[in-house]
Amino acid sequence: MSTLMIAISLIFAIAMISAAFVAIYAKRIAIAILAAGLVSLLASVMFLFLAAPDVAMTEAAIGSGLTTFLFFFVLGRVRGEKND
Numbered sequence: 001m002s003t004l005m006i007a008i009s010l011i012f013a014i015a016m017i018s019a020a021f022v023a024i025y026a027k028r029i030a031i032a033i034l035a036a037g038l039v040s041l042l043a044s045v046m047f048l049f050l051a052a053p054d055v056a057m058t059e060a061a062i063g064s065g066l067t068t069f070l071f072f073f074v075l076g077r078v079r080g081e082k083n084d
Contacts, residue, residue: 009049016042029075037068 016039023035040063047056 005049009046012042012046012049016046030072033068033071033075036071037064040064040067 019035019038019042023032023039026032026035040059044056044059044064047053047059
């Protein structure tokens with residue numbers, strides 16, 4: 001593994017950890033959902049660097065795409081039911 005690949009991997013790892021801290025300590029739930037989606041998207045890029053494109057595509061589609069959409073959908077449904 002070349003030095004450039006190690007440096008890029010470290011940058012993505014630091015970005016993932018930073019996004020995870022934002023997801024944990026965010027004051028607004030929408031920011032936390034977006035940060036969790038970013039962690040998953042960065043993980044899919046890391047899987048590409050590790051030569052696992054099938055896992056990267058699955059992580060990008062399910063982990064960052066569908067899960068983030070589902071969280072926002074449920075959040076909208078929960079906030080919409082204030083008449084009960």
